[in-house]
Amino acid sequence: MARLAGDEFTVILPAVGDAGVAGGIAEAILERIAAPYRLAGELVVVSASIGVATWPKDADNAEDLLVCADQAMFAAKEEGRNRWKVFTQALLQAERERLRITQDLRTALASGQFALHYQPIVNLRTGKVCKAEALIRWDHPVRGPIHPADFIAVAEESGLIIDIGRWVLTEALDQLARWQVLLGKGFQISVNKSPVEFCAPASGPESWSSMIERRNVPVGSLVIEITEGSLMEQNADVMDQLSRFQAAGIEIALDDFGTGYSSLSYLRRLDIDYIKIDQSFIRSLTRGPDDVALCHAIISMAHALRIRVIAEGIETESQRDILLAAGCDYGQGHFFCPPVEASAFEAYVSAVT
Structure with a gap:
């Protein structure tokens, strides 16, 4: 040994x-x-x-x-x-693929291979599109579209997610400014921030707080989505960054709620604005009363804490109706519209308005 x-x-x-x-x-x-x-x-x-x-x-x-x-x-x-x-040889192949993705990611940002797609978030009671989630897409010049699941984790491991995240925020804020003119001042865009990105300096010209401050982002128009992994890393830097966002009028959403280590103490202490029920819960809604009761309980708990609820991955009218009856505030999923380019998003909003 x-x-x-x-x-x-x-x-x-x-x-x-x-x-x-x-x-x-x-x-x-x-x-x-x-x-x-x-x-x-x-x-x-x-x-x-x-x-x-x-x-x-x-x-x-x-x-x-x-x-x-x-x-x-x-x-x-x-x-x-x-x-x-x-x-196994499969592990060797996976490692080679990881290294290849890492190498290609280093040039993807500079060569303009990334784009943002936007998925509508719908008010379940009124049917109005009032928010959009910004989601990154990678169109590789040789391999074609690469699914986020195949490169986000690699970007986090390599630290490249920090520069990619800043690019996403910049693009989303540009789009937000245009849509607040076109779709109304109350329109919101949500942007994902991974746990790794919280390791970047919380101050300085390239910090998210500084980028948002320079844009004079209207209060309540930007939502930052974080994962339960970010909450589990409850160090002073994470808490400080979340506090800065909230002080600037940025709302916080807890993504994939129920799949990790959700704690009521986190929700209360951090003053979370939204929880997003993971799509795994939504898929099971039509299987039986127990799954519906669990969804009811999540929504009731959130509302008792003055937290609004967004359901992810709605694919059928039946799922939408169950969530609406349970008091869920917002929904997103292919039943409404998949993530699309900005022009297609505008066309969808126009069609349902």
Whole structure:
């Protein structure tokens, strides 16, 4: 056994050439590491992630074998940590794809490959389009459209999401100014801000707060959507940035509500303006009374805290009707309109007005 660096260690099993046997040993190591122990009078529990690679199946030299084990270890972390993972060629291909996406992302912003699409957010009671969510799209010059799910995580890992996020905010604010003239001063645009972006400096000319302040964004016209992951990183910087946004009249929405570690204390302490019920809840609405009751409970809880509710992923009239009857305030989804370019968004609003 040897320590590589920091919290990474290598275990060499010279008599084991079968990944299944090595996996059993990895499981035993995890169990031993996870056993509680006392440190300075406190009970401490730690966990580990283990990657397994075998010679000569995965690599024929020590350096490449370590690389393979490292990739398997990171795959174990991504699956939830406290587990082991065996290296496969699929992992190698995924790593190559990640590196390729990272490299292409570095030039995508400068060469104008990104665009924003907008998805209408509808007042369920009146049917009026009163908001839009700005969503990034990437049209690769060789590979064509790349789905956000295939590049957002890579952008976060590489830190490129910070510059991309600033570009998204700039474009969305430009569009907001135009639509407040065309669609009315009460129109809102919401922009997503990932947990990684909260690591960028909260002040300075390139900070979101400064960008918004320079634009003189009208109070209540911009919504910043954050994830529960941002709330879990409840450090002083995150709290300070959210406070700055709210002081500037920017509203805060908690995205994908119910899929993570939602806490009522977060909602109360941060004075969240909206929660967005995740589409996984919406898809199950027609399955039975229990799912409808859960949705009712979420909406009632939010309203009791003076939080407005947006339902994501509405795909059918039945889902819309159930949400309306439950008192949900707003909805978005393909039942109304998918994310579209600005001109198509305007055409949709015109058609339903």
